[in-house]
Amino acid sequence: MQRLTEQILVHAGGLPEGTPVAAKSLLHLGNRAAVDQALSRLTERGQLIRAGRGVYLRPITSRFGTRAPSVQQAVEAFANQRGEVIVPSGAAAANTLGLTTQVPVRSVYLTSGRSRTMNLGKQVVELRHAPRWQLALAHKPAGEAVRALAWLGPEKAEAALKTLKRKLPPSTFSELVAAAPQLPTWLARSVGKAAHG
Helix, strand or coil: CCCHHHHHHHHHHCCCCCCCEEHHHHCCCCCHHHHHHHHHHHHHCCCCEEEECCEEECCEEECCEEECCCHHHHHHHHHHHHCCCEEECHHHHHHHCCCCCCCCCCEEEEECCCCEEEEECCEEEEEEECCHHHHCCCCCHHHHHHHHHHHHCHHHHHHHHHHHHHHCCHHHHHHHHHCHHHCCHHHHHHHHHHHHC
């Protein structure tokens, strides 16, 4: 019979790149204590990266050595595994949309789950619980606009919306306007003004 560590490596090797391995998904191989101990050993040897409590990632090996999966890959896989909505923060969205030149120093994502951190090698990714309205239109450009506007706040939203109305395709801006009932009053009012102004 294969040793538990080898069975875990075979399991992890069969997953797509960047897919997290959860301790709970390995309980068919042994009891929780044995699985945790095997995962710990694999982490010490550098064969797995501990991303968070009970969640591990297989490092990616290339001709240049090994590295952690990309933040985007890991976050997407983590979201799928946990059944959560996880999207880039408002600061990242504002930068992508050209509403700010500030480049976020830390990797921050908004999540429908609880707040926590993930460690991807030397990089720390912060997952912050966000209200449902900030996760609206999750992976669409209009959703990116919602998060950017939330980050900019009530004082800067109207000016940003004028810029977005010019920059975004009309269909994306219409999607943002259609989402207004889900938004807080200050933002819904600003979106309404921009739509009819």
